Amino acid sequence: MLTRRGFLGTGVAGSLAAFLITPAVRGEAASGVPIEAPAPAAEPVPQRSGTTRARRAADRVPLHAVLFDERFAEAVRFGNEARRRGLPARGVRGDLTDFWLAELHPLWRRQARPIAGLTAYAALFCLERLAWDHRMRVVYHGALAPLAVADFAALLARIESRRGWGGLPCAPPAAEPRSPAGCSAPLHAWVIAPAARAPERV
Amino acid sequence: MRTPPGVGSEAFAAAIAEFEQAVGKEWVFTSEEDLDLYRDDFSPFLGEPEERWAAAAVAPTTVEEVQSIVRAANRHQVPLYPISTGRNLGYGGSAPAYSGCVVVDLKRMNRILEVSEDNASCLVEPGVSYFDLYRHIEERGLKVWVDVPDPGWGSLVGNALDRGGGYTRPQFRNHFDAHCGLEVVLPNGELLRTGMGALPGAKTWQQYKSGFGPWIDGLFSQSCYGIVTKMGFWLMPRPEAYLSATVLAGRRDDLYALVQALNHLENGGITNGMPDLGSPLLGIQSIAEYARSMQDLAQPAEDPELLALREQAATGAHEPLEAYGRRTGLAYWTFTLKFYGPAGVVRAQWEHSKEQFSIIPGVRFREDPLIRLPLTEEQKLSVHWPDFGIPTLNMFSIGARSMSNANPTHGHMWFSPIIPRSAAAVFEANEVFAAAAREFDLPVLRFSLPSCYWERAFIFIFGFPVTTDIKTNQKNRAAFHKLIDTAAAHGWGEYRTAPAFQDAVMSVYSFNHHALLRFHETVKDAIDPNGILSPGRYGIWLRHLRARRDREAG
Numbered sequence: 001m002l003t004r005r006g007f008l009g010t011g012v013a014g015s016l017a018a019f020l021i022t023p024a025v026r027g028e029a030a031s032g033v034p035i036e037a038p039a040p041a042a043e044p045v046p047q048r049s050g051t052t053r054a055r056r057a058a059d060r061v062p063l064h065a066v067l068f069d070e071r072f073a074e075a076v077r078f079g080n081e082a083r084r085r086g087l088p089a090r091g092v093r094g095d096l097t098d099f100w101l102a103e104l105h106p107l108w109r110r111q112a113r114p115i116a117g118l119t120a121y122a123a124l125f126c127l128e129r130l131a132w133d134h135r136m137r138v139v140y141h142g143a144l145a146p147l148a149v150a151d152f153a154a155l156l157a158r159i160e161s162r163r164g165w166g167g168l169p170c171a172p173p174a175a176e177p178r179s180p181a182g183c184s185a186p187l188h189a190w191v192i193a194p195a196a197r198a199p200e201r202v
Numbered sequence: 203m204r205t206p207p208g209v210g211s212e213a214f215a216a217a218i219a220e221f222e223q224a225v226g227k228e229w230v231f232t233s234e235e236d237l238d239l240y241r242d243d244f245s246p247f248l249g250e251p252e253e254r255w256a257a258a259a260v261a262p263t264t265v266e267e268v269q270s271i272v273r274a275a276n277r278h279q280v281p282l283y284p285i286s287t288g289r290n291l292g293y294g295g296s297a298p299a300y301s302g303c304v305v306v307d308l309k310r311m312n313r314i315l316e317v318s319e320d321n322a323s324c325l326v327e328p329g330v331s332y333f334d335l336y337r338h339i340e341e342r343g344l345k346v347w348v349d350v351p352d353p354g355w356g357s358l359v360g361n362a363l364d365r366g367g368g369y370t371r372p373q374f375r376n377h378f379d380a381h382c383g384l385e386v387v388l389p390n391g392e393l394l395r396t397g398m399g400a401l402p403g404a405k406t407w408q409q410y411k412s413g414f415g416p417w418i419d420g421l422f423s424q425s426c427y428g429i430v431t432k433m434g435f436w437l438m439p440r441p442e443a444y445l446s447a448t449v450l451a452g453r454r455d456d457l458y459a460l461v462q463a464l465n466h467l468e469n470g471g472i473t474n475g476m477p478d479l480g481s482p483l484l485g486i487q488s489i490a491e492y493a494r495s496m497q498d499l500a501q502p503a504e505d506p507e508l509l510a511l512r513e514q515a516a517t518g519a520h521e522p523l524e525a526y527g528r529r530t531g532l533a534y535w536t537f538t539l540k541f542y543g544p545a546g547v548v549r550a551q552w553e554h555s556k557e558q559f560s561i562i563p564g565v566r567f568r569e570d571p572l573i574r575l576p577l578t579e580e581q582k583l584s585v586h587w588p589d590f591g592i593p594t595l596n597m598f599s600i601g602a603r604s605m606s607n608a609n610p611t612h613g614h615m616w617f618s619p620i621i622p623r624s625a626a627a628v629f630e631a632n633e634v635f636a637a638a639a640r641e642f643d644l645p646v647l648r649f650s651l652p653s654c655y656w657e658r659a660f661i662f663i664f665g666f667p668v669t670t671d672i673k674t675n676q677k678n679r680a681a682f683h684k685l686i687d688t689a690a691a692h693g694w695g696e697y698r699t700a701p702a703f704q705d706a707v708m709s710v711y712s713f714n715h716h717a718l719l720r721f722h723e724t725v726k727d728a729i730d731p732n733g734i735l736s737p738g739r740y741g742i743w744l745r746h747l748r749a750r751r752d753r754e755a756g
Contacts, residue, residue, distance in 0.1 A: 094596075095594065095595060095596040096595050097354075097587070097593070097594040097595045097596060100333070100595060101333065101336075101337070101593075105333060105337070106337075122598045125243075125598060126353075126355075126595045126598050129243075129289070129355075130355065132239060133287075133309065
């Protein structure tokens with residue numbers, strides 16, 4: 001059964017980066033990269049069990065996966081860059097169903113875990129709405145030009161530095177990258193994570 | 203905090219307090235930030251004052267909580283709008299039909315209460331999604347399929363109540379027809395069970411549909427008469443084998459014989475999957491081809507000669523296009539038939555089908571390899587998943603930019619008229635809608651083929667784009683209204699529509715001075731005297747709101 005936060009992906013007032021960490025998540029970094037949570041909030045937060053538990057500064061949420069749309073050269077480069085940095089990268093070809101059915105849904109049913117990606121908009125649209133049911137929201141969203149992929153590499157670096165999501169700049173929509181097939185399409189960089197504030201509708 | 207129309211802030215606060223008492227404070231949502239999630243992602247009123255909004259949302263987890271909410275709403279005259287999972291995109295999403303309602307979000311009622319392999323049935327709550335039930339079945343290795351719509355992230359109950367459809371055998375792909383038994387919280391808070399469920403201790407609630415006396419289940423679909431809290435469904439026993447095969451015909455006028463033969467075969471149960479129509483010469487992909495191509499950014503370039511001949515055909519010169527087809531092997535029409543059953547049976551059904559189509563001069567046949575079920579992982583890579591009861595998200599690429607869609611929109615609203623199952627109706631509807639598109643300054647459709655989701659009728663599904671430009675949306679809404687009237691003037695009505703157009707569609711179902719709507723209103727007045735449940739849904743309003751509707755309709 002979902003918690004209220006899980007239900008709406010909503011939490012107490014706080015920064016963009018405010019995470020709710022369930023006990024199940026704690027110490028379960030597995031293949032993911034631990035992310036540091038922000039300072040604790042005074043207000044208790046409802047947990048899955050229905051009891052409440054205050055958040056702790058030391059809580060960390062591991063990034064589960066970095067998604068990239070392998071139909072686009074820039075996204076493939078991004079995925080390779082993520083792998084080079086030791087992040088768990090997953091390639092998709094537009095349709096998310098396999099990833100959702102086999103991996104993400106089973107995971108999110110157990111625990112909220114952040115994911116990041118560089119994909120076409122449809123994937124972001126679906127994942128954002130699916131994330132709402134699992135107490136997560138889009139906490140970063142930007143449309144990228146080819147050169148701006150470097151910015152996303154900086155985002156990966158930020159993940160690695162365990163500084164959390166707070167204050168991530170939203171890249172402005174820019175010129176569209178080219179796919180290997182010569183198709184023009186915007187790529188969207190995004191991060192979905194347990195969050196305390198709703199993003200703007202995209 | 204915004205309040206529902208006609209409800210004072212004190213009364214609303216009192217209602218909210220009672221909702222909180224019923225479900226717990228953490229499950230009542232009143233902040234703008236939370237309520238933003240109940241906006242319709244595909245609202246045709248995006249950025250306009252008419253966009254539907256919720257005054258609050260409440261999320262119960264038990265039937266008793268739903269009853270408490272309904273009773274509190276009656277006490278304070280607060281309108282409610284139940285949703286299952288709120289994923290009815292293109293037909294309204296999670297936003298209420300009437301601004302100011304409190305959304306009763308049933309997502310937490312997500313229990314799969316029973317799946318019977320022997321009876322091939324299930325009983326679920328409204329928060330159960332197709333993905334949930336599919337996973338439940340797969341994890342237990344049960345030999346049943348759930349028929350899934352596009353996409354598969356929505357609720358079984360919600361989709362069936364809105365009369366959605368899928369892809370497998372006819373009795374399952376009509377999702378409301380596939381149901382067996384409802385549990386409903388009525389507008390006064392009373393609990394009702396339909397069919398055999400009305401018998402205390404019944405052993406056959408999900409086995410025998412109609413129970414005893416008038417069968418009222420239909421009253422709770424596309425309606426505002428109750429909140430469905432449990433729903434039974436018949437599931438499709440997993441077949442031994444699947445065969446798909448395509449009939450290819452070369453002349454425009456072959457469509458008459460093709461549809462006639464198809465109807466004969468489908469009405470007789472010989473072909474028992476959803477037929478999938480296409481036209482290579484006209485550049486119309488079948489549904490399965492379309493779904494596959496959505497992931498391909500680069501579509502193959504077409505022969506310029508073919509494009510020019512298509513232009514000619516649009517003006518009535520069909521023979522040159524047919525000659526091109528004879529020369530290149532491209533078919534004018536493709537009808538893909540699907541068969542579920544034992545291997546020997548489906549082969550025999552296809553052989554019989556070929557005989558029926560063989561009266562068409564020059565007809566050709568193409569048979570895909572027979573698939574013995576369940577699918578292997580390798581087979582899954584090449585098939586249209588919904589044909590096998592596997593939910594997908596693939597169709598969401600509709601709104602995404604690709605080579606074939608250079609200008610993706612914010613969303614879409616579906617214009618979905620039902621037309622007769624005949625070639626004559628297909629040709630007529632194309633002429634009528636093309637003329638209407640020219641008249642209403644819409645992109646002119648060259649030629650469209652209908653879909654076969656429903657038995658005995660065709661359905662056209664046209665996607666109207668929803669954009670971020672208000673003027674474009676206003677123009678499209680006006681055109682949508684005109685198309686509703688145009689279709690009605692030819693005897694075609696929509697099967698389902700978004701709240702923005704529900705009054706308009708209901709108004710054309712006007713036989714005998716709107717006898718049907720007057721009956722609905724009589725029922726509504728009788729069972730919901732305070733008008734607290736889903737005002738305006740599918741054009742049904744309570745007495746005190748009808749004047750407003752009529753005023754707005756002019």
